[in-house]
Amino acid sequence: MGTEKNISGTEMNMPGTEQNISGTEMNMPGTEQGAPCSAPGYYFAPMEGFTGRIYRRVHHKYFPGIDKYFTPFLPTHLSGSLSAKERREVDPANNPGQSPVVNLPQKSEADKSDRPACFLIPQLLSKDSGQFVLTAKALADLGFGEINLNLGCPSATVVPKGRGSGMLKNPEALNRFFEEIFANLADGNAPGLKKQIFIPERPEAINESEKCGTARPHVLMSVSERPGILNEPDYADTAETQPRISVKTRLGLTDPAECRVLLDIFNRYDFKELIIHPRTREDFYKSPLHMDYFTEMYRASRNPVVFNGDIKTAADCRRILETYPDLKAVMIGRGLLINPALVREARGGKPLEKEEYRAFLKELFAAYEDEYQSEGNALSKMKDLWTFASQAFPENPAGLRSVKKAGTGSEYNMAVDKIFCSAETF
Numbered sequence: 001m002g003t004e005k006n007i008s009g010t011e012m013n014m015p016g017t018e019q020n021i022s023g024t025e026m027n028m029p030g031t032e033q034g035a036p037c038s039a040p041g042y043y044f045a046p047m048e049g050f051t052g053r054i055y056r057r058v059h060h061k062y063f064p065g066i067d068k069y070f071t072p073f074l075p076t077h078l079s080g081s082l083s084a085k086e087r088r089e090v091d092p093a094n095n096p097g098q099s100p101v102v103n104l105p106q107k108s109e110a111d112k113s114d115r116p117a118c119f120l121i122p123q124l125l126s127k128d129s130g131q132f133v134l135t136a137k138a139l140a141d142l143g144f145g146e147i148n149l150n151l152g153c154p155s156a157t158v159v160p161k162g163r164g165s166g167m168l169k170n171p172e173a174l175n176r177f178f179e180e181i182f183a184n185l186a187d188g189n190a191p192g193l194k195k196q197i198f199i200p201e202r203p204e205a206i207n208e209s210e211k212c213g214t215a216r217p218h219v220l221m222s223v224s225e226r227p228g229i230l231n232e233p234d235y236a237d238t239a240e241t242q243p244r245i246s247v248k249t250r251l252g253l254t255d256p257a258e259c260r261v262l263l264d265i266f267n268r269y270d271f272k273e274l275i276i277h278p279r280t281r282e283d284f285y286k287s288p289l290h291m292d293y294f295t296e297m298y299r300a301s302r303n304p305v306v307f308n309g310d311i312k313t314a315a316d317c318r319r320i321l322e323t324y325p326d327l328k329a330v331m332i333g334r335g336l337l338i339n340p341a342l343v344r345e346a347r348g349g350k351p352l353e354k355e356e357y358r359a360f361l362k363e364l365f366a367a368y369e370d371e372y373q374s375e376g377n378a379l380s381k382m383k384d385l386w387t388f389a390s391q392a393f394p395e396n397p398a399g400l401r402s403v404k405k406a407g408t409g410s411e412y413n414m415a416v417d418k419i420f421c422s423a424e425t426f
């Protein structure tokens, strides 16, 4: 597929995104262009309704090379245990090739590269530290070495309940939440957990944060007590240590400057990584990214930083990684739903090919049918996906309409065949 031409050369109508990295002059001060990119990670963003276990399984089969998949958010419960559905979502048996244990380089058959294994990270949506800790321990018992906390969900059904980006409203409450989870995760109650000590992963950031006036006294944190952690790669954690916590956050609720107070708090704790989507809750997925505030956070964060937002092309990836050479990874959501081979391309591999895209979508439809035992339900999942997939066919706006109109599997297949047959750029 002529992806660069197709995707970067075209105004893509990402839902809720009016401006994108390739098309926007972004204000990224203070970093030299052209610096070599240091072996970054590529993560597939969690997307509720899209990147569940069925999608991940088929995606990983066709397009290996993602370093981490994240489950769409899993709410926590009073009992602190996972529902049957949530268990199925994370069950390693349902996630082939996506290791929960971050020290076992286990790869899919298709992945012949010498990269370490691909990991699955469960994401929790919770404002209750007790529920969070119990659920994290349950996940640790299943072998998960990293648990992600959702501080970004902007949904009107989530935020008023003080969850997702609603947790950014009250930084002191957020700090208490972290205090409680770190204290309780480190208390040694969970099987196989060890007491931990604080070792910052990016010591140079201490100086930065002190310069920016964001330094704070340390609370006792939890990282692996093994010496040499600073230099160990991502996959060096072991199931014997407590699960590490990572955070996926926005800049704030209404004002991007809220990120300064929030970073103060994030800097008090040892997170596996801090994934930043540089928008506020009010921005939803619209409006330009606040790259100036992202730059501030990148510079002053004591935790490894991952960038997330509006990456749609390999060139977007390069630009971000060159501008921010210390990024631990980039996380991509909608761009991968449009072009599932985007990470392969970003790593210098071949662009998306027409036949593999077609085969991928066909197998995905069959996998949904198999899962739901219902053509209608599978069709509805595929129609949702086509909202994104159709953006890879900008010359054919009618294609999406005919997919959406399809009432049966065979009508759907005909509509898809037509889109692929008329695609010029493949």
Ligand SMILES: Cc1cc2nc3c(=O)[nH]c(=O)nc-3n(C[C@H](O)[C@H](O)[C@H](O)COP(=O)(O)O)c2cc1C
Pocket: 045, 046, 047, 048, 049, 050, 071, 072, 073, 123, 150, 152, 153, 248, 277, 285, 308, 309, 310, 311, 331, 332, 333, 334, 335
């Ligand atoms: C339909 C949809 C569902 C999403 N679900 C989640 C989710 O479950 N957890 C989460 O942290 N973010 C979720 N997000 C946000 C994405 O992970 C990501 O942060 C956002 O799309 C920006 O990245 P992108 O520009 O690469 O898509 C969702 C976004 C969309 C559009």
